[in-house]
Amino acid sequence: MNVRLYLWQRMTAAAMVPLLIVHLAVIFYATRQDLTAADILSRTRGSVAWALFYGVFVAAAAIHASIGVRNILVEWTPMRHRTAEIASIGFAILLGVLGLRAIAAVVLP
Amino acid sequence: MTIERLRTDILILGSGGAGLFAALHAQRAGQDLDITLATKGLLGKCGCTRMVQGGYNVALNPGDSVERHFMDTIEGGKWLPNQELAWTLVSKAVERVRELENEIGCFFDRNPDGTLHGKAFAGQTFDRTVHKGDLTGIEIINRLMEQVWARPGVRKLEEHRALALIPSRDGTAIAGVLFVDIRKGTFRFVEARAVLLATGGGPTMYRYHTPSGDKSMDGIAMALRAGLPLRDMEMVQFHPTGLLAGPETRMTGTVLEEGLRGAGGHLLNGDMHRFMGDYDPKLERATRDVVSRGIYAEMKAGRTSPNGGVYIKMSHLGPKDVAKKFKGMVDRCRDCGFDLAGGLVEVVPTAHYFMGGLVCNADTSTAMPGLFVAGEDASGMHGANRLGGNGVANSTVFGGIAGDMMPAWLVRNPGHRTVNEEVLQAEVDRAQHPFRKKPGDLNTLREKLLDLMWEDVGVTRDEAGLDRALTGLENIEAELLSTGIPDGDKAFNLTWHDWLNLRSQCETSRVIALAAKQRRNSRGAHFRTDYPEPGDLATSCFTMVRQTADGLKITDEPVRFTHVKPGETLLGVKDAAE
Amino acid sequence: MQSEMSVSLWRGGEDGAYVTYKVPERANQTVLDVVTWIQRNVDSTLSYRFACRVGMCGSCAMVVNGRPRWTCRTHVSKVAKNGALQIGPLQNMPIIKDLATDMKPFFEKWQSAKGVFEPSKTRHDPIEEIRPDTPERVAADAAVECINCGVCYSACDTVRWNGDYMGPAALNRAWSLVNDVRDSGQAERLQAVASGGGCHSCHSHQTCQQFCPQSLNPTAAIAGLKRRTVQAYLKGDLKK
Amino acid sequence: MTALLLNHRRNILWFAAMVHRLSGIGLAAFLPLHFLVLGMAIGNGENLEGFLRWTDAPLVKFAETGLVFLLLVHMLGGLRLLLVENFSWRDGQKLMALAATVMSALVAFAFLIRVF
């Protein structure tokens, strides 16, 4: 870890706090008994606000988690720093691509 | 057994205030010098400088003066100090404390206005003791240690025990030092052009003692064997309040701070009588030696606590307040199972500091060319008594001077000297002596020595006791030489080192007893019940002992009053009136 | 009859083993005394380290019943479990023999954290006036009384898992110096503790703070470094 | 045999650190799956609808509850760390760590009741 990675990880963590609270609230709301896919999609389709909200969330999570994974790989596996770095960048890209694809799926009309 | 060899320009023995300062100064002075620092424990983590609680005496305050500090030192030393050394100590201390603060990084306590705080310490006419809380030594040594670690140019031999000073073939100078590498149990000879002896004395041959466990008078014993003159060897300072926790615990003897008595603590004997009034109108606030003798007298009279000492009581000052004011001390006692704030804690006088040591000059040189000495191994600065706060000043001041002088000396004395291989071989042999003998009971023997020194060469002395001691010491040494240790793994073999410690202690104890017998008066730390008077100050002498082919030779040497004579003072009329 | 306790000690190097001894109980007895008793009475080759006997030198730390402690200031009654003690060498340092470890890596890291004062003045200058109640002085003071015993270093799993990590004591010292207004090496120090293995490797496990025998708080000190380095980084004061 | 001695881990704050790390790993493992599922919504709502029906299964509900718990403990534990790192020191860390875990468990329980 160095100051740059640290800063990114902690900034994204802080950023995710309000995002996550909103997200959890939505989940609570969405878990009413009679929820359907259509209900979800009707709210999200075409909404720039939700697109932004989840866009930021996905980016933050991808950065945050991949730095975290890097630390864990370094500390808990025999992996070398370089390898761990590559693995974690790979993980970040994976999360980013899957995440954006998911957002696209739920917001694009 | 093979001897690993190493060559260096400057070899420093010990990593207390003296050793570390010497390393820093030597490095600064001599650019291309190869410097080696060897120490019995881990660098900076052994020795007594670390244990300094009280602080560092220095005349820095505009209201104070070097002359005043000097007069306190001379009067405290009962006119026995070598005045040249004492003057160097007090005058150089000023620069040394500034160096500690400004260059080494010690962060001493301040007054509310930001200036350096000086606290009161016994026996001084000015509050000049600079400190960092009550852990001054930790601050000083940690900062020095960091600086030395930061200098890769200084070779560090940790856990290396110096065994002997090896002379040159022609016997005119020192050629190097023999060590045992404690971790490996192997021998190493370090050939050196200049050697500093800074192993810190340490009167650990008394049943109750305060210094760190690694100190066993090795340096003084080595110097004695090398034929160097020693002075003031009868002067052993006792601290009145050492913790008494019973036998078989290393806690016993460790110091309970001076401030407890100062703050109004009471000393009670086994009958719960507050006895100090029987000895001195100042009661518990009398000086260290007076209180020590008071307690010792109660002990000799049998009015003791269960473990054979007396009690210190603080609770009448309010346990809560005591716990707050003396937090460190109360915590330490609690960790070891004693309630200092609210209960009674058993105490005894405990051997604290050794004023005796090598005869030396103000530039730290000794009678042996190439050998220098600083710190508690050196003698003459304190005379019959060391002021609290002058100990660490002594080691840092003279350690620094040694570090300045050695490179300069090397310029005038180029080259390594041919080693006296026979002496070297004999010393290797000598160190292995116990492995050739049948294993025996080293513990009982050590107890015997500790008890003998305590009983007969302790807080008070007399002719009969000293004679008893001298014979007893012969026997103990003979017994030691026939007591072996199992010839097994020599690596990190503490029992081997216990044996070697005991040998150093035996050798130096004999000199202490002899010098104590020689001094037929009572000065400072040395008290003869058969000669309780201090004697004529104007004709004061100090004792000097050296090992010769036919045994120990002791002489009385007159003190030279180079700066001030008894009855005079260096203070102006105005100063003195204060 | 005198009661006894059962004491198992680590014997040997890295591939040693625990060996159990019977030691008589005493009213006043520290863990160091127990170890000493065994060396003096049972096995003369037992290796361990101590110096001051009073909690000042930090030489005697060992792991007692699983926890690192200063043994000279730990009364047996405080730690013995059903009259039993298990004593091992400090963790995260190479074992020399039995209970003695090699503290060299610990001090090397102290240096890599720039835990050494860089002067801005000389012995010929007066001593700087610094009021004791300034925030910098208070912070420097709070971290200063470390005895480099290695207890925190032994108790920190981040040290165990991340060989580069400088560890709590070294960073705690760096923090004390960061608050030392007399020091002239601040930029280099921040650079050092902001690099890999520096303060950002700490995950605030806080075992250091819980076990420090001097009641220091390396966790808070390291947090201070994290803040200070981030500020410097954002201002562009740190070379990448 | 090794000299390994690990009782220093027997304390609340060490457990808190491990809970934080393990929940982080749990989340990191779950997140790609979560995105994958949402991504199924591409094209039409059918796939997702089927999936959402599947999530009605009790086992899946328990799993979701677990995830809510992971998110919460990780967030609250992470918040505690952010407080430690960015504000002046406060005592009572053990209590805070405990409170974070208990709170997460309570909310997760509420979630469980709701989904059933």
Ligand SMILES: Cc1cc2nc3c(=O)[nH]c(=O)nc-3n(C[C@H](O)[C@H](O)[C@H](O)COP(=O)(O)OP(=O)(O)OC[C@H]3O[C@@H](n4cnc5c(N)ncnc54)[C@H](O)[C@@H]3O)c2cc1C
């Ligand atoms: C408990 C206590 C409190 C004190 N408080 C004060 C105080 O408040 N103020 C004050 O001025 N003085 C005080 N003193 C005295 C002061 O600590 C010493 O006088 C001074 O520190 C001695 O410094 P030194 O460098 O000569 O020796 P030390 O600091 O003792 O260092 C000696 C070094 O030599 C090493 N050594 C020993 N033998 C060998 C060997 N054979 N081979 C290699 N290395 C060896 C040791 O391991 C150690 O590293 C106190 C002493 C004690 C014990």
Ligand code: HEM
């Ligand atoms: C509000 C939300 C979050 C907060 C406040 C938060 C906070 C933190 C903090 C402070 C750390 C650093 C711990 C350390 O190394 O000292 C961390 C680590 C980590 N976080 Fe998060 N986090 C949040 C959300 C997430 C999410 C959504 C994920 C997963 C996708 C995640 C995955 C991780 C991982 C894997 C680590 C590394 C754990 C470790 O090294 O011990 N975090 N988190």
Ligand code: SF4
């Ligand atoms: S911070 Fe505390 S535990 Fe760590 S080395 Fe210093 S004194 Fe020991």
Ligand code: F3S
């Ligand atoms: S235990 Fe280790 S992880 Fe950090 S808070 Fe202390 S250094």
Ligand code: FES
């Ligand atoms: S022996 Fe010095 S701290 Fe224990």
